[in-house]
Amino acid sequence: MERIFWVECPKCSDCFCCDYELRHSKYKLICPFCSEQFLDSESPEIDERL
Amino acid sequence: MAKDLKHFLDSVKKELPDDYVEVTRPVNPDNYDVTAILEHLTQKNQFPMVVFKNPSNLQGKEAGIPIVSNVFARRERCALALDWPVDQPNLPLSLEYARLERENVAPVEIKKGEAPVKEIILQGKEADPSILPGVRHYEMDLSPVFTMTLVMKDPDTGIYDITFAKAFYKGSQRLGISIHTPHLERIKNKYEERNQPAPVVIILGHHPAFFLGSLALSPYDSDDYATVGSFLREPLRLVESETWGKDFLVPADAEILIEGVIPPGEIEIVDPFGEVTRHYQAQCIRQAMDVTAITRRKDAIMQDIFSGHEGHWNLGAIPKEGSIYNAVNKRYGNVKAVHMPHSGIGRLACYISINKKKEGDGKLAGMAALLESWTIQVVVVVDDNIDVFNEKEVVWAMLAMVDPKRDVTMVDNVYTMFTTAMGHNKIIIDATKPLDRAFPKLLNVPESAMRRIKLDEWINQ
Numbered sequence: 001m002e003r004i005f006w007v008e009c010p011k012c013s014d015c016f017c018c019d020y021e022l023r024h025s026k027y028k029l030i031c032p033f034c035s036e037q038f039l040d041s042e043s044p045e046i047d048e049r050l
Numbered sequence: 051m052a053k054d055l056k057h058f059l060d061s062v063k064k065e066l067p068d069d070y071v072e073v074t075r076p077v078n079p080d081n082y083d084v085t086a087i088l089e090h091l092t093q094k095n096q097f098p099m100v101v102f103k104n105p106s107n108l109q110g111k112e113a114g115i116p117i118v119s120n121v122f123a124r125r126e127r128c129a130l131a132l133d134w135p136v137d138q139p140n141l142p143l144s145l146e147y148a149r150l151e152r153e154n155v156a157p158v159e160i161k162k163g164e165a166p167v168k169e170i171i172l173q174g175k176e177a178d179p180s181i182l183p184g185v186r187h188y189e190m191d192l193s194p195v196f197t198m199t200l201v202m203k204d205p206d207t208g209i210y211d212i213t214f215a216k217a218f219y220k221g222s223q224r225l226g227i228s229i230h231t232p233h234l235e236r237i238k239n240k241y242e243e244r245n246q247p248a249p250v251v252i253i254l255g256h257h258p259a260f261f262l263g264s265l266a267l268s269p270y271d272s273d274d275y276a277t278v279g280s281f282l283r284e285p286l287r288l289v290e291s292e293t294w295g296k297d298f299l300v301p302a303d304a305e306i307l308i309e310g311v312i313p314p315g316e317i318e319i320v321d322p323f324g325e326v327t328r329h330y331q332a333q334c335i336r337q338a339m340d341v342t343a344i345t346r347r348k349d350a351i352m353q354d355i356f357s358g359h360e361g362h363w364n365l366g367a368i369p370k371e372g373s374i375y376n377a378v379n380k381r382y383g384n385v386k387a388v389h390m391p392h393s394g395i396g397r398l399a400c401y402i403s404i405n406k407k408k409e410g411d412g413k414l415a416g417m418a419a420l421l422e423s424w425t426i427q428v429v430v431v432v433d434d435n436i437d438v439f440n441e442k443e444v445v446w447a448m449l450a451m452v453d454p455k456r457d458v459t460m461v462d463n464v465y466t467m468f469t470t471a472m473g474h475n476k477i478i479i480d481a482t483k484p485l486d487r488a489f490p491k492l493l494n495v496p497e498s499a500m501r502r503i504k505l506d507e508w509i510n511q
Contacts, residue, residue, distance in 0.1 A: 028319070
């Protein structure tokens with residue numbers, strides 16, 4: 001199973017899942033709920049348990 | 051008259067009238083109106099094809115373009131699409147698919163003035179996909195997504211490859227497209243290695259046989275336009291594109307085409323999207339697409355796939371069942387039927403019934419199936435008295451016949467396309483009756499009694 005992580009949007013606090021290729025990457029994630037763009041490092045809560 | 055989507059809608063109204071539903075109230079596809087209606091129907095165990103006559107577009111205005119969804123949700127409609135008897139929607143349909151897959155019908159090129167898809171041509175700033183009624187399917191989806199096929203052309207051989215791929219609306223004339231199949235990847239990589247923009251066309255509606263044919267397991271060097279012709283049972287009509295002219299031909303009888311290029315090295319964030327697996331595909335990086343033209347019929351209907359539901363699963367099962375049957379039968383000659391059930395999303399699980407002659411036949415059939423289709427994760431092999439299209443019977447066989455120590459085999463570290471908890475592992479379950487030891491017999495009412503008793507002579511129905 002491909003590895004994913006869950007990220008909390010710093011703006012709306014909703015959570016969504018991302019492919020692990022985006023973890024610690026330069027690409028800004030896009031919240032599907034409020035369209036906020038942010039780096040994963042800016043998220044208040046990340047679930048990346050294996 | 052060339053086959054097109056309207057031709058098919060008319061045939062459904064005539065041949066399968068209960069399968070045709072129209073929604074005339076205005077719907078906002080970007081606010082889940084479309085998928086909520088389809089989900090309600092699914093929960094009632096109803097799977098009609100639904101035409102949404104009055105959707106709004108991505109600008110929130112009246113689109114003037116209806117949406118049709120759930121086209122493939124019943125095998126009977128898939129049979130109708132392939133001009134196959136609708137009362138033979140199970141294995142005979144799949145075997146016919148496997149036969150059509152081996153044939154080619156060369157496409158024909160027609161003049162621009164004769165091509166319905168050229169009735170309206172939008173270029174420049176007018177070529178903005180926001181004029182279309184894009185469907186937002188699920189709560190965590192990143193955006194509305196166009197869910198039909200892309201076509202690309204190999205720059206060296208000139209062959210065309212058609213594959214289902216998602217296109218996320220990113221604003222203005224930009225899309226993020228999710229190319230994830232080997233053939234399209236190969237074409238895309240050739241352009242990237244040459245640092246050239248890759249031409250790509252999104253096909254948002256055609257006769258369903260076109261899309262069924264696009265799923266054929268054809269070799270890379272075969273032309274998908276010719277393969278699709280076999281499924282349409284007539285030459286696919288092609289016409290020059292707006293962006294590249296005769297250098298890139300497009301389906302003349304499509305409903306809507308979005309022409310564009312993949313700029314080398316440019317990416318977009320796409321997903322989450324509720325996928326075929328019923329889980330969300332996680333957000334990731336995929337290719338960008340800059341739109342160069344949109345062409346359509348005046349009375350175009352946009353097609354959509356209700357992902358992660360029956361139509362999506364039938365698009366997995368039907369193309370594979372026939373080729374798996376042929377592959378296993380070619381090796382061992384003892385297959386009765388093959389089915390890839392909805393419980394396995396039409397891809398992950400495969401049920402095979404065989405005429406077992408000796409111990410080990412079940413495992414051999416399972417191994418042959420795994421070699422034939424890389425999406426399968428669980429193969430269950432049963433005896434030929436079990437109907438593989440009846441899941442209750444298959445599960446009974448698993449419970450009644452399987453000794454896990456002997457009959458369950460895991461094959462590990464084998465690449466699989468779909469991310470499930472099983473990872474890159476596969477399982478063969480031999481649920482055939484053991485022949486090498488004393489074993490109970492299946493109960494039965496005597497055949498003679500079944501023939502003698504005519505139900506309507508005993509019960510008023």
